[in-house]
Amino acid sequence: MSETTRFLSASECDFRESESGHLRLTVQKEFSCLDVVFRRLFPLKDPGHFVSVGDGGKEVGIIRDLTEFDRDTQALIRLELDFYYAVPEITDIKKIKGEYDYFHWDTVTDRGPRSFYVKGRTEGLKIKGSHLQVTDIENCRYELPDVGALSESSRRILEAVM
Amino acid sequence: MKSRSSGNKMDKSFRLGKRGGTSPKAEDNANKSFLKIDLPDSVVALVEKDLGGVEKLKIAMASDMLPGGDFGEQWLLVADERIAVAGHVDGHVELIHSLEFGEKDKLLVKPGISTAVVDLQQESGRHRILRISNALQKDYSEATRLINDWIKKKEWNPEIFDARRHACSNCGRPLSKGMKICPLCVDKRKMIRKVLSFLAPYRLLVMQLFLLMIVTTLVGLVNPYIGKILIDDVIRPLKNMHWLPFLAGAMILIYAAQTGLQMFNAMVSSKLGTHAIYDIRATMFNRLQELSLSFYSKHEAGGLITRVNQDTGQLQKLLVDFIPYGISSIFMTVGILVILFYMSAFLTLFVLVPVVVSVIFIYRVFPRFRIYWQRYFEKRSRLASFVNDVITGIRVVKAFAQEDAELTRFNEQNKEYRDSAYEAEIKWAKTMPVIQMLTMVGTPIVWFVGGRLIFKGEITLGTVIAYTGYLTMLFRPVFILTRLAQDIPNTLAAAGRVFEIIDAEPEIADASDAIAMPEMEGNIEFRNVTFGYDMNKPVLEDVSFKIDANEMVGLVGHSGAGKSTIINLVCRLFDVDEGEVLVDGVDVRKIRYEDLRKHIGIVMQETFLLNGTIAENIAYARPEATVEKIIDAAKVANAHEFIISKPDGYDTEVKQGGANLSVGEKQRISIARAVICDPTILILDEATGSVDLKTEKEIQDALARLIKERTTIAIAHRLTTLKKADRLFVVDKGELKEMGTHEELVKKKGIYSKLVKLQTDLSQIRGVA
Numbered sequence: 014m015s016e017t018t019r020f021l022s023a024s025e026c027d028f029r030e031s032e033s034g035h036l037r038l039t040v041q042k043e044f045s046c047l048d049v050v051f052r053r054l055f056p057l058k059d060p061g062h063f064v065s066v067g068d069g070g071k072e073v074g075i076i077r078d079l080t081e082f083d084r085d086t087q088a089l090i091r092l093e094l095d096f097y098y099a100v101p102e103i104t105d106i107k108k109i110k111g112e113y114d115y116f117h118w119d120t121v122t123d124r125g126p127r128s129f130y131v132k133g134r135t136e137g138l139k140i141k142g143s144h145l146q147v148t149d150i151e152n153c154r155y156e157l158p159d160v161g162a163l164s165e166s167s168r169r170i171l172e173a174v175m
Numbered sequence: 176m177k178s179r180s181s182g183n184k185m186d187k188s189f190r191l192g193k194r195g196g197t198s199p200k201a202e203d204n205a206n207k208s209f210l211k212i213d214l215p216d217s218v219v220a221l222v223e224k225d226l227g228g229v230e231k232l233k234i235a236m237a238s239d240m241l242p243g244g245d246f247g248e249q250w251l252l253v254a255d256e257r258i259a260v261a262g263h264v265d266g267h268v269e270l271i272h273s274l275e276f277g278e279k280d281k282l283l284v285k286p287g288i289s290t291a292v293v294d295l296q297q298e299s300g301r302h303r304i305l306r307i308s309n310a311l312q313k314d315y316s317e318a319t320r321l322i323n324d325w326i327k328k329k330e331w332n333p334e335i336f337d338a339r340r341h342a343c344s345n346c347g348r349p350l351s352k353g354m355k356i357c358p359l360c361v362d363k364r365k366m367i368r369k370v371l372s373f374l375a376p377y378r379l380l381v382m383q384l385f386l387l388m389i390v391t392t393l394v395g396l397v398n399p400y401i402g403k404i405l406i407d408d409v410i411r412p413l414k415n416m417h418w419l420p421f422l423a424g425a426m427i428l429i430y431a432a433q434t435g436l437q438m439f440n441a442m443v444s445s446k447l448g449t450h451a452i453y454d455i456r457a458t459m460f461n462r463l464q465e466l467s468l469s470f471y472s473k474h475e476a477g478g479l480i481t482r483v484n485q486d487t488g489q490l491q492k493l494l495v496d497f498i499p500y501g502i503s504s505i506f507m508t509v510g511i512l513v514i515l516f517y518m519s520a521f522l523t524l525f526v527l528v529p530v531v532v533s534v535i536f537i538y539r540v541f542p543r544f545r546i547y548w549q550r551y552f553e554k555r556s557r558l559a560s561f562v563n564d565v566i567t568g569i570r571v572v573k574a575f576a577q578e579d580a581e582l583t584r585f586n587e588q589n590k591e592y593r594d595s596a597y598e599a600e601i602k603w604a605k606t607m608p609v610i611q612m613l614t615m616v617g618t619p620i621v622w623f624v625g626g627r628l629i630f631k632g633e634i635t636l637g638t639v640i641a642y643t644g645y646l647t648m649l650f651r652p653v654f655i656l657t658r659l660a661q662d663i664p665n666t667l668a669a670a671g672r673v674f675e676i677i678d679a680e681p682e683i684a685d686a687s688d689a690i691a692m693p694e695m696e697g698n699i700e701f702r703n704v705t706f707g708y709d710m711n712k713p714v715l716e717d718v719s720f721k722i723d724a725n726e727m728v729g730l731v732g733h734s735g736a737g738k739s740t741i742i743n744l745v746c747r748l749f750d751v752d753e754g755e756v757l758v759d760g761v762d763v764r765k766i767r768y769e770d771l772r773k774h775i776g777i778v779m780q781e782t783f784l785l786n787g788t789i790a791e792n793i794a795y796a797r798p799e800a801t802v803e804k805i806i807d808a809a810k811v812a813n814a815h816e817f818i819i820s821k822p823d824g825y826d827t828e829v830k831q832g833g834a835n836l837s838v839g840e841k842q843r844i845s846i847a848r849a850v851i852c853d854p855t856i857l858i859l860d861e862a863t864g865s866v867d868l869k870t871e872k873e874i875q876d877a878l879a880r881l882i883k884e885r886t887t888i889a890i891a892h893r894l895t896t897l898k899k900a901d902r903l904f905v906v907d908k909g910e911l912k913e914m915g916t917h918e919e920l921v922k923k924k925g926i927y928s929k930l931v932k933l934q935t936d937l938s939q940i941r942g943v944a
Contacts (some may be wrong), residue, residue, distance in 0.1 A: 031300075035300075048752070064181070096287055097287040097288060099244045099287060100288055111542075111668070112641045113664050115348070124240075125245050134549065135553065150350065152310075153289050153309045173546065175548070
């Protein structure tokens with residue numbers, strides 16, 4: 014399809030942690046780069062596929078499907094991705110209270126309880142279908158993958174502001 | 176918890192720390208103060224044991240995440256030559272990392288989408304120190320700068336710590352970008368006083384309004400009492416029939432007077448409110464013009480536009496509606512209650528019950544309503560914006576045969592709009608009758624209790640009828656006051672945003688010892704200049720160069736290298752962080768701003784023309800310019816020919832920033848705009864960036880005429896456009912890497928020669944294509 018996009022296959026890539034703690038990618042007989050970075054091309058729609066591999070601000074290739082790689086490599090890549098994309102998922106909403114311009118959210122996330130402030134009623138909210146993304150006034154992001162999966166009380170609290 | 180204020184330099188260090196989104200465990204501490212860190216005793220004990228004591232600590236900061244990504248606390252501790260992290264392990268606090276650092280080591284904050292990691296880069300490898308959420312990223316970036324300075328130079332300058340964390344200094348609540356005042360902590364009375372201070376020039380109108388309100392209230396209270404006289408003294412005893420025409424006439428007169436007074440009232444309050452808001456808006460816009468670009472880089476344009484339009488609109492509501500209606504409602508409520516208590520204190524106590532219930536009901540139910548209506552308005556504007564997009568881009572829709580897809584999208588949004596409208600209407604339909612019922616329930620109570628009192632002979636029938644009249648009148652002011660009480664927080668928030676601009680001080684202002692410089696030769700010098708829009712990320716580092724008067728210098732380099740920043744500093748749109756920018760040997764910060772700007776002309780790639788005629792745009796900076804000068808400027812800029820070919824010539828209206836002109840035409844008008852200023856220093860920022868070759872040639876010719884006998888700094892990606900430059904400066908990653916003529920730099924075979932080769936190859940490819 015594309016002559017310029019380089020897709021990296023599991024058979025040609027060797028990802029391993031270097032002694033210096035960086036992640037090194039070696040593509041057999043071609044190149045080897047230290048401290049590679051990963052970016053998802055579709056972080057919301059398809060986080061497991063199409064992962065760009067970069068070196069010093071330049072893309073060296075794209076991984077089409079992470080599951081092509083062996084478990085250890087997958088774990089290494091996912092660990093790096095997790096550091097970049099880590100976004101707490103809201104599992105329960107205890108309270109949303111409007112205070113002037115701010116809305117104070119008191120929530121429970123998959124990473125522990127968290128309270129934060131959102132500017133305006135809907136300014137920090139992005140909804141697509143039943144997926145809700147909340148960005149607080151300090152640029153911390155939270156996800157609610159399925160609003161419908163929330164408890165009845167959480168849903169009622171959310172509906173009162175949305 | 177111990178207060179850690181012992182060491183001499185400790186205070187600053189200990190002010191780094193916790194705030195932002197919080198876990199409940201940390202919330203008590205955070206609410207007390209987000210900025211000051213109180214180390215738990217267990218951590219203090221560790222510091223005493225393993226890091227040589229608290230007095231050795233340079234920095235102590237709390238994190239808000241654990242290494243695995245869960246929310247929790249760890250502590251970054253920097254002492255002398257050691258970086259350590261303390262955290263909970265099996266219920267105890269222990270040192271998780273304790274690393275000695277060397278001169279070449281560096282602490283880095285690596286940002287992610289919502290969290291960031293702090294790494295220590297050492298020769299031996301990279302060590303992940305800890306993890307934080309974005310809420311703490313700015314603090315940590317600043318702190319790492321401080322720590323890296325300490326590691327590298329062994330210099331400890333806590334004063335360079337630019338504590339720009341965005342939290343309210345009073346309550347610690349985080350503030351959104353660009354805000355300085357926490358709306359919850361704002362002094363409400365002071366804020367109202369500030370708004371009211373804008374009424375000061377209209378004292379006479381204010382007094383008129385007060386007087387009118389008192390008279391209107393008193394007049395409004397008379398008619399039910401006339402009704403009482405009519406029943407008790409004429410109809411019931413069937414006597415004094417000759418009073419009837421007088422009483423009926425008095426009633427008509429009072430209604431007429433009331434109507435007249437209300438009209439007059441509305442006129443005075445409208446005049447007062449609109450005039451005061453005109454002043455507020457003018458003061459605000461004036462301040463926006465005075466504020467430095469750094470203010471604009473911290474505030475989003477959309478937010479500022481909202482403040483000028485919507486927030487002042489909210490204040491207008493306060494001045495035109497809230498204050499007059501609020502005050503008249505207070506007068507009316509007090510007046511009616513006085514009369515009710517005067518007529519029957521016993522009966523009044525009964526009828527107050529439904530009034531109080533109504534107030535509570537309205538107070539609780541209406542905020543929910545607001546959400547339904549806001550949702551409805553949001554859906555409506557979303558749909559409007561969708562329709563606008565599709566109709567504006569209908570050619571694209573049709574070209575790609577996407578009519579059906581757009582129809583499906585429209586139907587989805589239309590359905591959401593319909594549902595939100597239906598929901599709001601249904602809620603309204605369910606609530607309003609309840610409020611009406613509550614307002615009506617007082618009347619049967621009056622008849623029930625009042626009727627019994629009539630039987631006992633304690634009050635008259637006329638009193639009860641007058642009572643019902645006053646009761647009906649009472650609900651309106653009570654309703655208004657309840658709604659006003661609900662709207663006050665929004666209005667105060669809007670006032671806060673407006674006064675944040677009005678009270679802001681321009682960062683770039685004339686120094687007290689600024690000198691006048693009516694004449695300028697145009698010598699420019701950068702002396703060890705370091706500058707960054709964000710203190711953590713210098714865009715220019717230790718840059719030094721000299722440009723002689725009348726010299727033309729071309730700035731060359733990749734995007735983001737720092738070329739435009741050099742220009743911004745010459746124009747003093749920002750002030751340097753370190754070093755000096757000198758014009759004719761004087762620091763630009765010491766030159767009167769007006770004089771500096773008067774001698775600098777700019778032609779930018781993104782030409783922005785303002786609404787007005789072409790002539791007005793050319794004479795933008797010199798409105799007093801004669802027609803001859805305008806024509807001369809247009810000719811120098813090669814603009815005259817295309818201007819006269821337009822039906823309206825120089826009177827052609829420029830619409831929407833120049834949407835009715837081509838890129839080349841706009842560019843030439845902006846050159847004419849610079850010509851008419853006759854600047855000593857000329858800045859050309861990609862002046863021929865996005866035009867075709869023919870137009871570029873015309874613009875080049877215009878520029879060649881323009882740069883004669885002026886100091887010129889030009890930025891261009893197309894290196895051929897800089898061939899006339901006396902010297903070229905190659906900027907790379909914030910540093911001045913090469914300097915010389917085209918030939919010298921090509922021979923040098925450095926960055927410039929690579930760029931030239933790259934562009935030659937590209938033009939050959941284009942030539943082949």
